[in-house]
Amino acid sequence: MNIAIVTGASSGMGKAFVKHLASEEDARLGAPYDEIWMIARSRDKLESLKEEICGTKTESSGTKTSAVSDSSARKALLRVVSLDLTDPSSISVLSDMLASEKPTIRLLINCAGMGRNGAFAEQTKEDTHSAITLNCGALSELTNICLPYMIPAAASLSKQEAPRILNIASSAGFLPQPGYAVYAATKSYVISFSRALSEELRGKNITVTCVCPGPCDTDFIKLSKNDPNATFTGIKARFVTTTDKLIPASLKATKKGKSMLVYGLGQKALHVASKILPTRLILFFERGV
Numbered sequence: 579m580n581i582a583i584v585t586g587a588s589s590g591m592g593k594a595f596v597k598h599l600a601s602e603e604d605a606r607l608g609a610p611y612d613e614i615w616m617i618a619r620s621r622d623k624l625e626s627l628k629e630e631i632c633g634t635k636t637e638s639s640g641t642k643t644s645a646v647s648d649s650s651a652r653k654a655l656l657r658v659v660s661l662d663l664t665d666p667s668s669i670s671v672l673s674d675m676l677a678s679e680k681p682t683i684r685l686l687i688n689c690a691g692m693g694r695n696g697a698f699a700e701q702t703k704e705d706t707h708s709a710i711t712l713n714c715g716a717l718s719e720l721t722n723i724c725l726p727y728m729i730p731a732a733a734s735l736s737k738q739e740a741p742r743i744l745n746i747a748s749s750a751g752f753l754p755q756p757g758y759a760v761y762a763a764t765k766s767y768v769i770s771f772s773r774a775l776s777e778e779l780r781g782k783n784i785t786v787t788c789v790c791p792g793p794c795d796t797d798f799i800k801l802s803k804n805d806p807n808a809t810f811t812g813i814k815a816r817f818v819t820t821t822d823k824l825i826p827a828s829l830k831a832t833k834k835g836k837s838m839l840v841y842g843l844g845q846k847a848l849h850v851a852s853k854i855l856p857t858r859l860i861l862f863f864e865r866g867v
């Protein structure tokens with residue numbers, strides 16, 4: 579059984595990834611997943627997403643198919659896996675699922691992430707623990723338990739069919755970010771980890787792509803500021819992208835075997851600046867914006 583695993587599937591980018599992958603399957607465009615495992619805490623949101631995907635499309639490969647058979651086929655494709663990835667037992671649950679199903683993992687998208695805005699001194703230790711555990715620990719451990727279901731199959735697959743890992747970092751990981759100190763540090767970890775893993779797996783026909791978006795129109799900012807009306811402000815507001823653009827670009831990058839996608843001109847400029855300018859100069863500039 580060939581599967582794709584998407585964490586953070588209940589919302590924002592992860593949800594958009596699932597929709598994209600499910601529609602690729604529908605159109606028989608060469609994404610041969612027998613199942614897509616959708617991971618997040620919110621079971622109700624994952625079930626709604628499944629219903630949304632299963633209940634709409636009635637055409638396949640240019641041929642009309644009945645709503646009933648088409649719908650049930652796609653229901654089998656999407657598996658709801660409701661887990662809190664900051665709970666250590668969740669990795670064991672997934673490990674047991676893998677051991678029992680013995681799938682070939684063709685695509686792992688580590689998308690779940692969170693970060694609290696505000697001065698570090700005002701954050702709770704629970705927030706700090708959750709951000710580090712989810713953004714770094716769960717991402718690494720999930721990758722760890724998935725690799726045994728990728729490496730053996732990879733040897734017999736073509737370059738085009740190679741198993742892929744797609745890690746969602748952030749342009750916040752390029753620099754220290756006062757106001758998002760822990761979050762930015764966790765995303766630096768994701769960048770460093772992904773790039774090292776990409777090199778380690780190069781000879782094994784497995785690609786690792788680290789995606790570094792800037793601000794994107796999801797619930798992230800509302801949750802990070804604990805305000806349902808929060809939006810990006812200041813210079814960030816000028817660079818907000820949408821999942822409609824970001825998700826296809828990310829999948830294209832991983833299919834091409836790119837190890838890194840810095841998405842958007844503004845973020846590319848920030849990336850270059852972070853490599854050539856002294857950090858204290860950038861921090862001075864950050865104070866002004």
Ligand SMILES: NC(=O)c1ccc[n+]([C@@H]2O[C@H](COP(=O)([O-])OP(=O)(O)OC[C@H]3O[C@@H](n4cnc5c(N)ncnc54)[C@H](OP(=O)(O)O)[C@@H]3O)[C@@H](O)[C@H]2O)c1
Nearest residue numbers: 586588589590591618619620663690691748793794796798
């Ligand atoms: N939006 C941006 O501006 C932006 C920019 C750069 C990078 N990113 C990164 O993009 C990724 C996706 O974020 P998003 O923008 O799509 O935000 P989002 O809409 O808030 O989605 C976050 C996802 O993570 C899941 N999640 C949160 N805590 C979890 C936990 N303890 N266990 C399991 N799943 C958990 C959430 O599902 P449940 O709540 O149902 O668990 C949700 O599906 C994150 O890694 C984020 O850091 C976002």
